[in-house]
Amino acid sequence: xxxxxxxxxxxxxxxxxxxxxxxxxxxxxxxxxxxxxxxxxxxxxxxxxxxxxxxxxxxxxxxxxxxxxxxxxxxxxxxxxxxxxxxxxxxxxxxxxxxxxxxxxxxxxxxxxxxxxxxxxxx
Numbered sequence: 573x574x575x576x577x578x579x580x581x582x583x584x585x586x587x588x589x590x591x592x593x594x595x596x597x598x599x600x601x602x603x604x605x606x607x608x609x610x611x612x613x614x615x616x617x618x619x620x621x622x623x624x625x626x627x628x629x630x631x632x633x634x635x636x637x638x639x640x641x642x643x644x645x646x647x648x649x650x651x652x653x654x655x656x657x658x659x660x661x662x663x664x665x666x667x668x669x670x671x672x673x674x675x676x677x678x679x680x681x682x683x684x685x686x687x688x689x690x691x692x693x694x695x
Contacts (some may be wrong), residue, residue: 576684578607582692585662592656594649615649620656625631625674629653660687661692670694 573587580587581669591598595613601651602611617626629637629644634653645651656675659674671690673682681689 573684575609576688579688580691583695585691585695590614590619591671592648597647617654623659624657625657626654628636629655636680662690
């Protein structure tokens, strides 16, 4: 996504990511990956929940995370073991959702070129 930030801005839009990670963890992620766009913290998945995008990690997946030292309670600042379903929205200046994509399979996400195409048709 870093690579298409200039084209997004050229189209008059802004790219923003939202994560349930704590502010401190979001800052670390932003710095570690040298993100060229804001990474906002959605404590307790409040925003994701409003969009119907939260799920509790299944016990088997939680066990895999624990064995791999993925500490969601530390990273997200709560013991819920809840994650958001990855989603992409294009929102107009007045708050109207012009395009939406969400998929429970986190490996299936819109390609940057698809996002740019949707953006060019929307603005």
